Amino acid sequence: MQVDKKYISKLLRILDKEYPEPKTALNYSTPFELLIATILSAQSTDKIINQVTKELFKKYKKPEDFVKVKKVELESDIKKTGFFRNKAKSLIGCSKKLISDFNGNVPDKLEDLISLPGVGRKTANCVLGGYFGIPGIVVDTHVKRLANRLGLTEEKNPEKIEKDLMVSIPRKRWIRFSNQLIWHGRTFCIARKPKCSECPMKKICPSAFKIQGRL
């Protein structure tokens, strides 16, 4: 989908002004910790993930630690994050593959990352951008919603949204843009009650009037 370049420039200027240094809200100090935190973050909040990983990362420091533990014990350690049975399965499967195929290290290529159990493009791009500084667009629930509301895509499928955004947004901006949209989704463009009247995008956003009229 082609989007007007002047509109994109205005959008990026506003995002830079509002969110000059956007970073992921997840706490981590190694690529492995970022990978684990991102897998756990599905259907949860960053606040809960940071609470859980604060203790988790003291006990599980490397892939081997996830492999040698009993699944029920790991499930109990991550229970607060929700969907803990599936997540425990992913963490164990992912750790096993890191050991068998990548010498226990987190790879820095998209195709390698998405070969890991429980890792999709969203998680892979999050790790690539967040730790390795390799450009990628993270299409999480906020980016999906905002890309549609801001008229940057008409797609609902995350992979197709990612492709549309990769065409409209300059590559060097991909990491920053994803983080900025996530912060904007949390601050103003909230799923159920977007704060259009206070939003710095209200003059240019194609959904502002539509949504305000509905509220």
Ligand code: SF4
């Ligand atoms: S104007 Fe409303 S719909 Fe548009 S980005 Fe802002 S909060 Fe979201």
